[in-house]
Structure formats: C-alpha cells, structure tokens
Amino acid sequence: MLGEAFSRLGKDKEAENWFKASLATRPDHVPTHLTYGKLLARNITRVIEAENWYTKAQAIAPEDASVYRHYGQFLLDQSRYSEAASKFERAVSLSTPEYEDVVRAATSLRLAGNHRGAERYYKMAVNLKPWESSGLSNLGALYHLMGRLPEAEMKLSPADTVTRENLRRLRNIINLHEEQRRIVGS
CATH class of the missing domain: 1.25.40.10 (Tetratricopeptide repeat domain)
Known part of the structure; x- marks a missing residue:
C-alpha cells in the first residue's frame, strides 16, 4: 500500500x-x-x-479483532483508558487471545483504575506466555498497587525470569505510587 x-x-x-x-x-x-x-x-x-x-x-x-486492536491503541494514545480497555477486551474476545492485546487490555484497565479487571488480564498474559518476564513483573507491580505485597513478592521471586529492566520498572512504579500516596496524604 x-x-x-x-x-x-x-x-x-x-x-x-x-x-x-x-x-x-x-x-x-x-x-x-x-x-x-x-x-x-x-x-x-x-x-x-x-x-x-x-x-x-x-x-x-x-467482528474483526484488528479493528478493535488499532482503535484501542488510538484511544490508549489519547489517554482514554476505559474506552481503550473495552476495545482491547473486544479484540481479545473475537479471536484467539494474542499476548500483546491481553497486555494492552490489562494496562488500559490498570490506568483506568480498574485493578481487578487488570489483574484478570495480566494473569491471562502470564498464562499465555509464562516465560515472558514482563507479564510476571506487571502482575507483581499491580499486586503492589493493590496492597497485596506477599503476592507481589511471589510473582517477582523467580529470579531466572525477572530481568534487571523489569525490576527497574517495578521500582519506578512503586516509587511513583508511594509519591502519589504522599501527595494525597499531605
């Protein structure tokens, strides 16, 4: 084209x-x-x-999953997280779930504040690609945001699947979350 x-x-x-x-x-x-x-x-x-x-x-x-995938990415780029999540969820439901669509659905849900929905999709991502360390670190980071620290630690404990980059990302998310708590609390 x-x-x-x-x-x-x-x-x-x-x-x-x-x-x-x-x-x-x-x-x-x-x-x-x-x-x-x-x-x-x-x-x-x-x-x-x-x-x-x-x-x-x-x-x-x-009924074309690629339409919802592209539309969802557009909405995510526009910071319209709830709408993006619904498009990615639709893409996942229309065909065999693709890892990237599942992660985008989870991320959109997390950004929209729907942690339970995000958890469901991050778990699905881990099941689709258990060897993908970013899935485990995303799920672990989400558990931390939800205050479920033992579960967060469990998801991040397999040292052979967690990379330094993913640990750095997790630390950044934790620091950001703690900073947000300080701002709200003051």
Whole structure:
C-alpha cells in the first residue's frame, strides 16, 4: 500500500493523497481506514477526524479483532483508558487471545483504575506466555498497587525470569505510587 509507505517515510501529504485514492476505489477496505486513521492521529488537530476512520472501520468489520486492536491503541494514545480497555477486551474476545492485546487490555484497565479487571488480564498474559518476564513483573507491580505485597513478592521471586529492566520498572512504579500516596496524604 503506497499510502502506508509514504506515511512511514514521513511524507504525510503524499500518504494522505494515496489513502484518499485507495478509499475512492475501495471504500470498504478496512486496512486503509485503519492506516489512514493512524496517519491522521499523529496530527493533534486531526484527532477527531482520525477517530471517525476507526469508527467507520468498526462499522464495516464489527467482528474483526484488528479493528478493535488499532482503535484501542488510538484511544490508549489519547489517554482514554476505559474506552481503550473495552476495545482491547473486544479484540481479545473475537479471536484467539494474542499476548500483546491481553497486555494492552490489562494496562488500559490498570490506568483506568480498574485493578481487578487488570489483574484478570495480566494473569491471562502470564498464562499465555509464562516465560515472558514482563507479564510476571506487571502482575507483581499491580499486586503492589493493590496492597497485596506477599503476592507481589511471589510473582517477582523467580529470579531466572525477572530481568534487571523489569525490576527497574517495578521500582519506578512503586516509587511513583508511594509519591502519589504522599501527595494525597499531605
């Protein structure tokens, strides 16, 4: 797709022209809707227009997990966490759950303050890829946020699966959470 190629090269005007030409000949082509929406979303003044392309793609292909995946990422990028979570949850429900979709659903739920929902999806992520250390560290960090410290420690104890980077991330999350508690408490 030429529009996508131009977009990757940073030639947004040319990309947009190709997306429009493609949509003129194939107005029901979902991948074009999604990639055009992604292009428009990079411009803060065109976010509403970008979202319109995602909703059009959803109307054309309401059972396509990739539509919900892309729309969810758009919403997550806009800090619309609850809405993003619902799109990622839908993507997970429409096909065999993909690890990345499950983690994005969990992360969106956590950012929206729905820790119980996030826990369910982080557990699913760990079950999908038990060797993936980020799943364990995310679940451990969530348990810490929920005040469930023994469970947090348990998820982070298998030293052979926890990397230094994940431990650094966990420490940052813990420090941020403690700082937020201090601010709220003062």
